[in-house]
Amino acid sequence: xxxxxxxxxxxxxxxxxxxxxxxxxxxxxxxxxxxxxxxxxxxxxxxxxxxxxxxxxxxxxxxxxxxxxxxxxxxxxxxxxxxxxxxxxxxxxxxxxxxxxxxxxxxxxxxxxxxxxxxxxxxxxxxxxxxxxxxxxxxxxxxxxxxxxxxxxxxxxxxxxxxxxxxxxxxxxxxxxxxxxxxxxxxxxxxxxxxxxxxxxxxxxxxxxxxxxxxxxxxxxxxxxxxxxxxxxxxxxxxxxxxxxxxxx
Ligand code: PEP
Numbered sequence: 001x002x003x004x005x006x007x008x009x010x011x012x013x014x015x016x017x018x019x020x021x022x023x024x025x026x027x028x029x030x031x032x033x034x035x036x037x038x039x040x041x042x043x044x045x046x047x048x049x050x051x052x053x054x055x056x057x058x059x060x061x062x063x064x065x066x067x068x069x070x071x072x073x074x075x076x077x078x079x080x081x082x083x084x085x086x087x088x089x090x091x092x093x094x095x096x097x098x099x100x101x102x103x104x105x106x107x108x109x110x111x112x113x114x115x116x117x118x119x120x121x122x123x124x125x126x127x128x129x130x131x132x133x134x135x136x137x138x139x140x141x142x143x144x145x146x147x148x149x150x151x152x153x154x155x156x157x158x159x160x161x162x163x164x165x166x167x168x169x170x171x172x173x174x175x176x177x178x179x180x181x182x183x184x185x186x187x188x189x190x191x192x193x194x195x196x197x198x199x200x201x202x203x204x205x206x207x208x209x210x211x212x213x214x215x216x217x218x219x220x221x222x223x224x225x226x227x228x229x230x231x232x233x234x235x236x237x238x239x240x241x242x243x244x245x246x247x248x249x
Pocket of ligand 1: 012014169173174175176177208209210211229230231232233
């Protein structure tokens with residue numbers, strides 16, 4: 001696993017795209033990497049597009065699932081295992097995205113079990129944490145983020161969490177066009193690093209929530225922000241490449 005805090009920019013396509021779009025977008029990213037871009041790039045397409053994305057990505061761009069099962073096989077209709085993801089060429093997976101937590105009722109415990117299954121199967125988890133607007137306004141941001149992290153630390157151990165990539169994604173900033181200010185984001189990133197103690201010094205912590213080409217530079221230049229997890233703005237090749245360029249050190 002790469003823990004030298006090389007900037008990482010990841011694209012979460014959510015349930016968007018088709019084969020033609022996937023090919024075109026990933027070709028543009030491969031060109032960006034071949035052109036000397038120094039950030040690491042990872043794409044999280046809908047699972048059904050993984051094959052075409054892996055084929056287009058060669059080894060320049062990482063590919064991952066948006067969600068995996070914590071189980072390795074069995075009667076879990078509609079689910080995908082870590083082994084299946086690995087066989088399809090995925091090296092990554094999101095885990096605990098707020099849409100999975102809110103829309104599909106994923107609990108901290110399930111998130112922790114998925115995290116453990118991913119690392120056991122040799123995949124890199126991007127662990128998503130973040131508070132709702134209500135929680136922020138009540139002054140509970142740190143408490144919420146600490147509890148989400150603690151559930152995973154309890155099951156996986158602090159070294160395992162510190163070796164993963166963490167994405168701080170305030171729920172109120174996801175897909176809303178409202179982004180956390182660089183200071184707000186930096187404060188939570190610093191807090192997350194502190195929660196992981198000494199080992200957190202090398203953890204890559206990404207910011208996610210309405211990142212685009214205009215706000216990326218200010219966010220990515222904060223000392224504890226190591227790149228971004230980008231939804232909407234990752235669906236347009238040029239916009240996403242501009243975000244990637246903002247992450248270069
Ligand atoms: C996301 O889905 O993780 C995300 C950050 O989305 P957006 O950039 O659209 O807010």
